[in-house]
Amino acid sequence: MGGVVDGGMARRFWIKFRNESVFAIYSPFVICLASGVLDSDSFLYFVSQDVHFLKAFAQAYELAEEYADDDEDKIAIRELRKGVLKKLKVHDTLVREWGFELPKESTLDNAAVNYTDFLLATASGKVEGEKFPGKIATPFEKTKLAAYTLGAIAPCMRLYAFISKEIQALLDPDDSDHIYKKYIDSLSSQKFEAAALQIEDLLDKLSISLTGEELEVIEKLYHQAMKLEVDFFSAQPNVQQTIAPFSRAHDPREHNLTIFSDFDMTFTAIDSSALLAEIAIMTAPKADLNGCETHLARMSSVDLRTTWSILSSQYTEEYEQCIESILPSETAEGFNYEGLCKALEQLSHFEKAANSRVIQSGVLKGLNLEDIKRAGEHLILQEGCRGFFQEIVKDEHWKTDVHVLSYCWCGDLIRSAFLSDLNVLNVHSNELDYKESITTGEIIKKVESPMEKLQAFNDVLKGCSNDGKHLTIYIGGSVGDLLCLLKADVGIVIGSSSSLRRLGDQFGISFVPLFSGLVKKQRELKEGGGSSNWKGLSGILYTVSSWAEIHAFILGS
Template identity: 55%
Template sequence: MATSDDPVGVAKSLWVRSHKESVNSLYTPFVISLACGNLKMDTFRHYIAQDVHFLKCFAQAYKLAEECSDDDAAAKVSINKLRQSVVQELEMHGSFCREWGFDVSKETPPNFATKNYTDFLLATAAGKIDAIENILNPFEKSKYTICAMVPCMRLYAFIGKSLQSIVDNNGDCHPYKKWIDSYSCEAFQEAALQIENLLDRLSVTLTGEELDIMQKLYHQAMKLEMEFFLAQPVDQKTVVPLSKEHHRVTIFSDFDLTCTLVDSCTVLADIAMATSPSPGQLHPESQITQMPLTKLTNTWEALVKQYAEEYEHLMETMLVNHKVEKFYYEGLREALELLSTFEKKANLRVTESEILKGLNLEDIKHAGERLVLQDGCMDFFQGVTKHPNLNANIHVVSYCWCGDLIRSAFESGGIHNMQLHANEFIYEGLLSTGKIMKRVESPVDKLQVLNNVLKEHDQCDQTSMTIYIGDSIGDLLCLVEADIGIVIGSSSSLRKIGGHFGVTFIPLWFGLVMKQREHVEGTGFSWNRRSGIVYTVSSWVEIHSMILGC
């Protein structure tokens, strides 16, 4: 949690911590359908009616906050300006109502999600919620009220800007352009920044306990905002969540740097160095012994250096031919076959070096349990396994030298039913011999695993959706072979090689909006393998939102 003197600012810190809720809101059926322009008008009318109820409460909360800020003239002026901006929003909504010829705010009562947020906001303004029920100081009521209102402003500004990119590509024919323009315009963006600046200023003298209250209020407001968008009755087929249309899903995922923050090779090398025998330490003759630390360190550094140098040269070789305009699968396959040969030679050097000799299985499992995964990764896999209406097969496909490390990482999160395709250490007792059962060493090996699974599934059920999630060049063949290929992170080499052979990288949210726009009533959503399109995400939260929903 940011402190009151954090140079980033309390408002910015709270927004970053609410990444999951902001992404979930963007991936709701309502926002996706609104963005693509095919949201039914009845649904939009209902939303406007709910938002009118919401905004009237917002104006009332601003008024209460203004009344409580008499001792802070600058805050009083800022709050008054913000209240006037809400009045302008209500006037804009009124213009929509006049176009339709009726008062939707009277004909449509507030739904449960609208009422939950308005009740929360007014209770905060009155100091009558659990976190602040004993606070009677008017100024404190004012700052907590502002904190409960900031998420709404920032989220609408965020959604407005996101939707504006769609409108820019669609020109003036977007049916909801007027609404989108109002929330993406500089005036609204400035209003969102203004209330955040006000929150930062009001937070300067707060104690740690008071900042914790701020965090709880902000997070609760974000959750209620997300539920507000989820509650809009979208009476049409939507591309999200995927699990609604596809009850059978086969999910493939890479492990290193897709699921993890660090490469498993580094983790295993660290275990070897941490447990390497000290000089003069004796072992029974029958025991497999590890390499001394100095030799181990030098050997590992030499292997890493050689790998990096040869990899750089290989990238140049893969790009020697001219860049193609259209997706060229055969050329991509040939280039990645070169990478496959390279990876197998590198693995051979590792086993011959014996740096992995003598590692204890218990140390490996313990490291797996402590392995830090990407934010939202474990939540996603837990959600997939527990989803009541989703029959999902999970396959982890990895170059990792030691499958036990991966199994331990997932089992620590309660995931026991995923199918692992990786290399395995060969042990004598609990100690590794330094040799590896080589099962998945290259991009071609990964593709073979995927094709074998798909062949088996196609014989049983041709309706299953296939999704592959990866982060590196080694995943490219699988990414384009799956129905939906998703890249997490921003590997420049992946984009360079993929782009060279005509692979198109599209942000997932934008791609879903385009897919929703293509939809014709009465038909399903088509996803084509080997289309050359790969979707990109910044985090697992986006993948979770797309497949499982909020």
């Protein structure tokens, strides 16, 4: 396999490993930098490392230019190297233009050494899975090594450009008080972006003639470089109190941390009700050759599929109608929690009626518990979800309670999804009724509505010890999660539920991207004299696009 797909290989790699960049964005250093409250010594230590990076880039480009077989490629790499050498010459001048004076001497950061050593080893032909001869002679070998070298540089440039743009989006163009604005402006300039694009385009061009195995080597180099760069940002010394990672910003001797999460479409990539229906359909008896149904107690697979289709369509249609009916005609001027509670009581009636229809239909009758558990074990979860919970339960800093609150009809399905490697979850959901491991079709109703989710949330906290203050985080993405999201000290919305947004907007809820919310809170932390001020019922919910953001915020890298 040779060549590059549309969009370019470097672009594909960035998209594939972009979640890892989140751990750099959410590092204490970047959050403090973005908020403008970063200690100046920490900043100067960070920018002093640029010299070491630039020297390594210059050496790597020099080798890559030598390797490149095509004259145009040689010229392009030479221009990139000239740009690096120019930056080296004016580095101290630039720092002074930003308003700072570098110390005369700077020590080399261990995390910086790890990246620069990796880069120069790659440029010298020391690449895992490759055996270059003592003297690299053939044009193909040279081109390949030039591509490998650029593969180890590209993510560094893209990560810096990405971070600076994320910060730039939060800055007021007229704000002259942000002491790092000139530095951020320099990294988010068109010139810097053009250099990042030039490296990516050149990497794509050099890779055109490579085989599938060689492209896999570049991908591994790109990924390794990305990880080392993220480690560099995460390792930056920071002397001040920070808002994140959340689990490090609070003393476990003074606080207990309880994490709550929804299950369907928060943990999972599919809805559990549809999965249970599919198990019923797949294990149901077939109609006989004459079109007559078997005389077993269960419906045939054909009838089950038809019945489920009707139930599903009816639920979707009536749910939308219910949401429309509970939306107030006018947007609340401020956060209206009481009005939201009254509206969601109407939704509760709808959810309970829908569950009653499912029981009466018989679609959940005759399922084998082992089939349900097997489906749970193979359930596809959202990327990064399992890894986060594996880390949070073994985190030595905190003894964290984790609770799943779900409308799911079957707690066994949830428990089996985590049984193999995470058996410490407390599951609060409905349960299927069994007779000798076969479902009767009844649902043991425990959590059917937003009000019952909130009751389960409150019951957990009542059962906790009274030693110290409790901090609560709720993660969810549906309308049924709204009351818990708002009651928690930190409510995190994952996903893109339009119903949740519409309802929230009408009742005065503010939806704030988590990163920008942390930057604001970091600023408030300094202004408020060291109080992080997380508390429930503020009317503010924080939005994320991935579990990587949640992981980076709560645990760090």
